[in-house]
Amino acid sequence: MSGELSPIDKAKFVAAKQAAEFVESGMRVGLGTGSTAAWLVRCLGEKVREDGLRFKGVPTSTRTAELARDVGLEVISLDEAKWLDMTIDGADEFDEDLNLIKGGGGALLQEKIVATASDQMIVIADAAKEVQALGAFPxxxxxxxxxxxxxxxxxxxxxxxxxxxxxxxxxxxxxxxxxxxxxxxxxxxxxxxxxxxxxxxxxxxxxxxxxxENGLFIDICDKLVVGHSDGRVEVRDINEGTISESQLAFVEDDNLFSDI
The missing domain is CATH 3.30.70.260 (ACT domain)
Structure with a gap:
């Protein structure tokens, strides 16, 4: 249940839930690796089951592929997809210019290949990942x-x-x-x-x-979705130069929490 989640997990969840709204039927979408990306995959699985969303996902690791199949997503390889509409992934750190450190989950090579083979990269993160200068995270x-x-x-x-x-x-x-x-x-x-x-x-x-390859993602992120533990979500679009904020409510009986 959402009430059992830590503040950090709540922030990751609302960021993932907001980012899942960018995925439309017919798209080819890169699926990131890590704890925040796992929330995204669960949110997309819910949209497939309940809303009839249909898209093809390209995972950035074997464990993301396994989770995606478990929740009912259609999984294909990057070679099959050729090019992606978007990639949605997490980050270990980000700065004000949306430069990132990634690779804490051990999948930085595939993550960078998939992200750069996409029309846009959307990054989802909790607010604690923002830093003035990259490097505190190894x-x-x-x-x-x-x-x-x-x-x-x-x-x-x-x-x-x-x-x-x-x-x-x-x-x-x-x-x-x-x-x-x-x-x-x-x-x-x-x-x-x-x-x-x-x-x-x-x-x-x-x-x-x-x-x-290294885990610095420079000039790759187009949009950043930042989650907060109180349900607030901030979306920063570096190309449009805009920042928007919304509020997401937690649902206590959400199926996403059944395996937490």
């Missing part, structure tokens, strides 16, 4: 397993000349073993504290041999 890098320690050393060497506050890097683990992405790669988390020039850092990191 920046994920997807790297190939071969020679990963050499790649790590090269990254740390490059960070010395970058506008960042910290330079510690750690290999993401899954228990006693390295975390493995859907593309069979590793993830390095960069603990930078503050990133002074995200655009420059993104370009430099992607030039390092062994780095597949």
């Amino acid at each position: 920046l994920p890098l997807e790297i190939i397993p071969f020679g990963w320690q050499t790649t790590q050393a090269l990254i740390e060497e490059v960070l010395v000349s970058m506008d960042v506050m910290g330079r510690q890097t750690t290999l993401r683990m899954n228990g006693a073993r390295p975390y493995i992405t859907d593309e069979a790669n590793h993830i390095l988390d960069l603990h930078l504290s503050r990133i002074g020039n995200p655009r420059q850092l993104s370009m430099v990191l992607n030039q390092i041999p062994g780095v597949v």
Whole structure:
């Protein structure tokens, strides 16, 4: 029941519920990965069951694909879709220019590919994810397993000349073993504290041999949907330069909460 949700989960839910309204029948939609994106998938499943919504979803991870099928969504691959009307995904951090850090869920590579193959990217997040400067959340890098320690050393060497506050890097683990992405790669988390020039850092990191992609999403997000624990939802459209706000009510018997 919604009354059992934490304030953060309530904020994620209302953001997801608002974003689900942008999806129309006949669309091809990228489905993000992570806890906020999971709320979106559940909301879209409800619209399919109750409102007759029909669209094709392109998941950004195997776990999103499994959840999407479980709630009744039609799932296709990006190769089948070719191009998407929109992608809706969460973020680990965002700044006032709608630049993002993503990859906390370990799917940054597929998320970036899908987002850039879309007419627009809509990001859903709770208000706590907003920061003045990116970097408090560790920046994920997807790297190939071969020679990963050499790649790590090269990254740390490059960070010395970058506008960042910290330079510690750690290999993401899954228990006693390295975390493995859907593309069979590793993830390095960069603990930078503050990133002074995200655009420059993104370009430099992607030039390092062994780095597949980084979790900085620069100039990719078109619209941001921010949820608050009291049900308020703010929609920021960077292309239109507009900000709108609405209020969503919680429904105590909502089917979305049956598995919480």
